[in-house]
Amino acid sequence: AQSVTQLGSHVSVSEGALVLLRCNYSSSVPPYLFWYVQYPNQGLQLLLKYTSAATLVKGINGFEAEFKKSETSFHLTKPSAHMSDAAEYFCAVSDDSGYALNFGKGTSLLVTP
Amino acid sequence: KAGVTQTPRYLIKTRGQQVTLSCSPISGHRSVSWYQQTPGQGLQFLFEYFSETQRNKGNFPGRFSGRQFSNSRSEMNVSTLELGDSALYLCASSPGLVAGELFFGEGSRLTVL
Numbered sequence: 663a664q665s666v667t668q669l670g671s672h673v674s675v676s677e678g679a680l681v682l683l684r685c686n687y688s689s690s691v692p693p694y695l696f697w698y699v700q701y702p703n704q705g706l707q708l709l710l711k712y713t714s715a716a717t718l719v720k721g722i723n724g725f726e727a728e729f730k731k732s733e734t735s736f737h738l739t740k741p742s743a744h745m746s747d748a749a750e751y752f753c754a755v756s757d758d759s760g761y762a763l764n765f766g767k768g769t770s771l772l773v774t775p
Numbered sequence: 776k777a778g779v780t781q782t783p784r785y786l787i788k789t790r791g792q793q794v795t796l797s798c799s800p801i802s803g804h805r806s807v808s809w810y811q812q813t814p815g816q817g818l819q820f821l822f823e824y825f826s827e828t829q830r831n832k833g834n835f836p837g838r839f840s841g842r843q844f845s846n847s848r849s850e851m852n853v854s855t856l857e858l859g860d861s862a863l864y865l866c867a868s869s870p871g872l873v874a875g876e877l878f879f880g881e882g883s884r885l886t887v888l
Contacts, residue, residue: 694874705865705879713874752818753797759831760873762808765818 664755666687666736669764676774681725681740685753694756695736696722696730697727701725701749706727712736723747748773777802779880787886793854796883800847800868806830807849807879809841812832812863821864824849825831853885860885 668669669684692714698706711720717729727738736753750770754763800807804812809821820833826844833872841851847868853860863884867877 696876698879705881706867706877707879708876711876726839726845757820757831757875760829761806761823761825761871762820763818763877764820765810767817769810 664693664757665764666753666755666766668753668769668771672766672770674772674774675743677745678742681743683738683751685736685766686734687736687755695710696754697738698752698754699749743773745773747771779866779878781880781883783883785884787888788856788857789888790856794854794856795850795852796864798849798866798880801878804868804870805847806869806871807843808867808879809851809875810865812865856887858887861885
């Protein structure tokens, strides 16, 4: 079964610092991987998606993620954190059917002035 | 283009009651998925419908059911509510492609007393 593990339930960075949110996947086949963001009292919004076209995926709001098969990782990064980036971030993998997502537990990002 | 609309946004029920939640997908989207989000279990897949057919179902008891109408609108029902059913229920729509992007609504927050 496809699954993802997010390392670190809480991450705190200073405004302007690098954001690094970690995600490792477990999949027996090449996976479809996603990063979603959830702001308070809102639904989830897609940040980016990996579909094997390119290992470095660029998303919205300056985020990007690199697929590393050798490390089974799909970490999310942003060079410079903004206060508005404070939110919950979820890594997800498409399940065996392709019609559902298996989400990680989420990482809460705190950005301090 | 209007987003995914979920109603009601908030509701309070007591144990043993039943509840029906509604979801209107983005126009043109034929797939609707439901997810349960709780602090303890995170985001868990409930079921997915495409053109009125359930294509995939998560690991939830039979008290959880859903359906999709010919206009792609969907409802989910939970019968004999338990305290543990308190959660944010998120609906997502998509065109229905394998591993396609999901567009989430803001959710229906259910509190069971």
